[in-house]
Amino acid sequence: MTTAHQLPLSSPWRQDFPVLNTQVHDKPLVYLDTAATAQTPDPVIRRMEHFYRHEYSNVHRGNHQLSMTATENMEQVRHQVAGFINAPDARSIVFTKGTTEAINLVAQTFVRSQLQPGDEIIVTEMDHHANLVPWQMAAQALQLKIKVWPVTPSGELETSDLKKLITDKTRFLAVTHVSNVLGTINPVHEYIQVARQHQMAVLVDGAQAVLHQKVDVQALDCDFYVFSAHKLYGPTGTGVLFVKPHRYSQMPPWEGGGAMIDKVVLPLGTTFNKPPLCFEAGTPNIAGILGMGAAISYLMETGIDAICRHENNILNYCLAQLQSVDDVVIYGNPKSRTGCLAFNLSSHHAYDVGTFFDHYGIAIRTGHHCAMPLIERLGQNSVCRASFGMYTNKQDIDRFISALHQIKALLD
Structure with missing residues (x-):
């Protein structure tokens, strides 16, 4: 041995x-x-530097060469991310500032539109504040009930304890894939199977998982999966929200601004771009997204x-x-x-x-x-x-x- x-x-x-x-x-x-x-690592640093030295321009806005190149390269990273976590389509990938913004986006869109007063959200004692506080804020605003899934003495989450918490009012489960304190790897697919039996939606915080193991969102069958580039050997200020495609119809746009619109009509009547662009208002962190793509390439090659x-x-x-x-x-x-x-x-x-x-x-x-x-x-x-x-x-x-x-x- x-x-x-x-x-x-x-x-x-x-x-x-x-x-x-x-x-x-x-x-x-x-x-x-x-x-x-x-x-x-050096390849990520070099990729971001190359963008600033040779490709720097805004995306989805210009028909000049720099803008078209930046747009094409950024959208290629969307395809990269989809392949990295085995998402069914690049359109299921929303670029965010990080895990925290991705979770808040779901709280402010899906939860606000789909849950009613008295509905229940299950969170865990194990989770990072980013996967707790947004649900608390939504619960206070919408008169929802937060139910807490306790941690065992060994630092795990027992499926049997989850089953005890579920009622006919439980609509949503938020759970971490890997604990940022204990390093516990949770069998989230097992939890999701239980949630499916009760028509619950599930968000998985993958910030601590994506750099330590392969992630397959289709095999997990989660509705939402979130992570940050800076936990993945990439830059800060960049993250990912995976959305199961059919959930988009239950998520109204959250932030308004440039790039996320189809047509602006005054005084009212603005229509919005199709997902994922309708959730990416304003100029994105283009260099950060390209750096994340370089980090994924580095990890896949390694x-x-x-x-x-x-x-x-x-x-x-x-x-x-x-x-x-x-x-x-x-x-x-x-x-x-x-x-x-x-x-x-x-x-x-x-x-x-x-x-x-x-x-x-x-x-x-x-x-x-x-x-x-x-x-x-x-x-x-x-x-x-x-x-x-x-x-x-x-x-x-x-x-x-x-x-x-x-x-x-x-x-x-």
Whole structure:
């Protein structure tokens, strides 16, 4: 049997990420905060720079060469994204500013038009605030009821608990694919099958999933799937909303402005473009969208399966090495986990631990991780999180563990 320390733990892609050559407090950077933002490889940086140097123009507006080139290239990324998540059609892809805007778009369009006072939305204790607060706001505005799916002591969501929450008034389920705190991989297809039996619509937050595993929205059978480019080794300010095509007819336009219109008539009578353009008002983040396309190309050329194997090896190695540190508490013990580990060092505050890590040139995340209900369920007000990417290697983990030993000695 192969043990964790025998696994291949070097990253053949590390040299593609220039920021990893950075010095922090005169020490080489160890970046263990990928769950917050994945670092950007050279091909993505070069693609965005090329746009600004040679192709910079607005899209869907001009008949001159620069505009037509920019439009064609941006729309090609829409096709790329559709292929990346196996969407049935490129028209089911809406470009957004990120996961948060994508979720708010669904709350402000589908939920507002389809749910009635007294209808129920199920959310989970595990989710990021971005997949909680928009539903709360919609519930307050529309007199809906929010029902909370609890997290188990192991850091999972049991399907049996979901079934107990559903009534004849339940219309919508919002659930994360992968926890941004615990790394739990949820069997969302199983949840969606239950929802289908009750004619519920389902939104899946895939922000933490798309960089660690293959995603197939048709196999999942979700109505909405959302993610951000900056979690996918791409730029910030860019994201994706997948919409199951038949749901478009239940989603009136949300934001008004340029590009999303068909014809403007005063004083009233404006008609709108067809989806997805009717949900993309104003000038999009063209450079960001092209950067996202370059990130997807980079991942596809590298091979998602190879990246997943490497990341799982790193995760297992880190878990094994943490056993050598006394008084470390690891939160959650899910059957399937990817991407990150949440922990605390005895009774020491996470902020203090994170500050010491920074002194050693090691970037981790501390705090409530935009998941206050989950942190409260863990009985904490703050936790540390180490999260991994395709560039994380054995030396990173070894330095992390060594620093943890030193921090414990200094704080005890």
